[in-house]
Amino acid sequence: MTLASSVVVPYAAYLRVYEPLAAFPEPERSHWAEYARREHTPSAQDELRRSLANLLPVPPVPVPVHESDDAFVASVDGVTCVCPWRTRLRGWLALEEISQRLPGPLLDAALPPVVRRQAVADFERWSERNPDARPWIRSATWHVPVRWFVLFADAEREYTKGEDGLVLRYRTPMVEARRRVARGLKALKEALEEGPLIDGLVDVGRWLEEFHPRSLVELDYGGLVHALPEGELADDHSAADVAEGLAALRAGDGARAGVAYERLTDRWSSVRDRQRSS
DSSP states (O other), X not given: OOHHHHXXXXXXXXXXXXXXXXXXXXXXXXXXXHHHTOSOOOOHHHHHHHHHHTTSSSSOOSSOSSOOOOEEEEEETTEEEEEEOOHHHHHHHHXXXXXXXXXXXXXXXHSOHHHHHHHHHHHHHHHHHOTTOOOSEEEEESSXXXXXXXXXXXXXXXXXXXXXXXXXXXXXXXXXXXXXXHHHHHHHHHHSOSOXXXXXXXXHHHHHXXXXXXXXXXXXXXXXXXXXXXXXXXXXXXXXXXXXHHHHHHTTOHHHHHHHHHHHHHHHHHHHHHHHHO
């Protein structure tokens, strides 16, 4: 193994959708069917390394020139499901987001205006040809958005330690994820005024509706497992905290909901503090 392939790249978490092969038209379906039969497929760290490698040239390449033909693969009740990387589309979307968040001078230093203008023009042309395109993967750095936890139950939590290190993830059928989004939105709208949490959950719900109803939804802590001590990971039951908070809201118990939310925010504030101290 080379040094480049052995280095672990932190600190991003991922929300992924794995669709059954039947959801894909030909010839893409045959491509993924053959791909899924490979003995080894790339990991999330491999995907992130490739993305970061594009930022090393001068000028940097924020969006790949060609779309990736890789995917993550999972078996759901004997049915092969895939989650295409679509790194080119996600690169364009990430560029839009970072352009809104970074100060102008810092943005210009990292990604010169001429590079950004070319990427925007390329995206506009591509979008005209692919008006219905959407990513199978969403990512977040240095935290897991609270709204993502709404999709899962604590019983779906998987915490394991294998050859590749620690893994903390949740997996649930699409039908359960959609049901929990609907119930969560109902509880929030009845208890709170409009706000970022409600808007974010609405956005996630609309995104889930784009996929096959027999898909698998996964929340993967990804590189965040390297930002937290092992003991804290073992005790991290954020989905349970969110479920408890929503149950309290439905019961009209604002105090209990506040305790659950405070426990959750304290945990993720400590993670963000590590970002600022790194």
